[in-house]
Amino acid sequence: MQNLYPEIKPYARHELAVEEPHVLYVDESGIPDGLPVVFIHGGPGAGCDSLSRRFFNPNQYRIVTFDQRGSGRSTPYASLENNTTWHLVEDLERIREHLGIDKWVLFGGSWGSTLALAYAQKHPERVLGLILRGIFLCRQQDFDWFYQEGASRMFPDFWQDYIAxxxxxxxxxxxxxxxxxxxxxxxxxxxHAAKAWSCWEGRTATLRPNPQVVERFHERALAIARIECHYFINHAFLESDQLLRDMHKIAHLPGTIVHGRYDVICPLDNAWALHQSWPNSELQIIRDAGHAASEAGIADALVRAADDLVQRLLDLPPEEA
Incomplete structure (x- = not known):
């Protein structure tokens, strides 16, 4: 099994002021002249961490990670003001322009896959390819399944703590x-509400119980719960089935979809529907995984997808990729 790449430190950090009151935290790692890739974190509200950089070969990629509005090290923390999907799409454009990048690879999981698709459909000329994990199409049925009724029947014990x-x-x-x-x-x-909301997500994110994943959700509870609920009660600021409807705009782009078969947060039908609308995509169903990127089978597939894409786009011999 392919391991994650070793932990690395950023070679540059930026604080990028966007629409008030928001200032985004952005960092770069890998090599400055490598293939640009932007890591788009989930939630919304989760933020990036050291794991975010470890899916990419640091000798081949210029790795951009950033915390979305209200998340992580961006300020103000947990703010809902001027915070919508389309603000985040334009933030990505601001980051790309600020860093002098012409085109880049989009790498996103869960909500990060949603935002990656929205950005690609708005700015297809700026995208080289996509690697997406734990697809979240933000349809009403997806919100209802996890936050009203559906997943509740699989985890009635955890559900009781969620609704308490x-x-x-x-x-x-x-x-x-x-x-x-x-x-x-x-x-x-x-x-109290933030912890109940975020711990419900953390406890159901992995096929096998993982206290470390639950703790990460607990640590970020306020931003995750406030921002997620704000987005989801507004249908993620998307029209009904917008992401599938507009797939023709990016049908030509190469993409890899990685999804755990036992993903309870974002059931597999999300990835299946996307794949059916995207002829140029490859769907990898991970048989022994749930939702989290840290699960072994998912992490392995993501690293391999990033290795394969850099080889294709840079036309490198396999031994150099």
Whole structure:
């Protein structure tokens, strides 16, 4: 099994002011003249970490990672102001222009796959190819499955902890009930709701229980819960089935789709539907994995996809890629 590449430190860091009040944290690693790739994190609200750089050969890629509005080291933390899908699409363009990159590879998982598709469909001329994991099409059925009823029947024990902050009379619309608390003035109720929301996601993200994954969600609870709920209650600021509808705009681009067969957060039908709408894509169904990029089979497939793409785009001999 292909291991992740070793941990590396960025060779450059940037603070990029975009629409007020937001300042984005951006860093670069690998080699400056390598194939540009941008890592688009999930959530929205999760932020990047040292793992984000480890899917790419640092001797071949110029690796760009950044924290989206309100996430990670970007400021202000957990802010919902001027924070929509289309703000993030234009943030990607600002980053690309700021770094002097003509075209780049998009690498995104979960919500990162959503944002990568939205960006590619808006700016196809700036994309060399896509590597996507844990596809999330942001259809109403996808929101309902995980946040109202569906996954609840597979994890009734975890579900009870998720709905605990919400009174019985408000459980007919859980997302609305969480949104009220996550955006309210009661800070104790806000954090209680944030932890319940984020831990539900963390506990269901892997096929086998992984306390480290749960802890990462717990540490970022406020940003993940507030920003995710803000996006999802607004249908991710997308029209119905927009991402599938507009796949013809990027049908010519090469893409690899990696998806765990037992992904409970974003069921496999998301990836299947995308693949059917994208003739130039390759779908890899990982038989022993759920949703998380850190699961061995998914990490292995992502590293291999990045290795294969750099070889194709730079036309390198296999031993040099």
């Amino acid at each position: 902050p919400i009174p019985q009379e408000e459980r007919g619309n859980l997302m609305q009930a969480f949104y009220k608390r996550l955006t309210g003035s009661d800070e104790i109720a806000q954090m």
